[in-house]
Amino acid sequence: MSVELNHTIIHARDNRESAEFFANLLDLEIAAEWGPFIAVALSNGVTLDFATIPEGSITPQHYAFLISEEEFDAAYAQIARRGIEHYADPHRKQPGAINHHDGGRGVYFIDPAGHLMELITVPYGGWTS
Numbered sequence: 001m002s003v004e005l006n007h008t009i010i011h012a013r014d015n016r017e018s019a020e021f022f023a024n025l026l027d028l029e030i031a032a033e034w035g036p037f038i039a040v041a042l043s044n045g046v047t048l049d050f051a052t053i054p055e056g057s058i059t060p061q062h063y064a065f066l067i068s069e070e071e072f073d074a075a076y077a078q079i080a081r082r083g084i085e086h087y088a089d090p091h092r093k094q095p096g097a098i099n100h101h102d103g104g105r106g107v108y109f110i111d112p113a114g115h116l117m118e119l120i121t122v123p124y125g126g127w128t129s
Helices: 015-026 069-081
Strands: 007-012 030-034 037-041 047-052 062-066 099-101 104-110 116-120
Touching: 007 015, 015 030, 015 037, 015 047, 015 069, 069 104, 069 116
Parallel strands: 007 047, 062 116
Antiparallel strands: 030 037, 037 047, 099 104, 104 116
């Protein structure tokens, strides 16, 4: 059996708020709700399992998502329409912009729990054959 990531737990102040924020932004489905988790399914079978924990216990993490150009256009339109602060860089020095790397586009933004989310259309280093 090959090794695959199955799920990851993302800490949130409010698991529903964070799951819906992410699912709505990327036009994804909330896959399941069980116990303390609300899961959002990605196209490769991985689920993001959002769990509510005390706000002071959340350590901000970075999550990067590879999406198509069309998905980027739709997500970026939502970011702009919803007034979500966004940046071209992870250090948040270039507000209101996107980046262009390896022939693709990227954007960083903060989710409701304070995690740094990244959307990219081309993997870093470009596509390999």
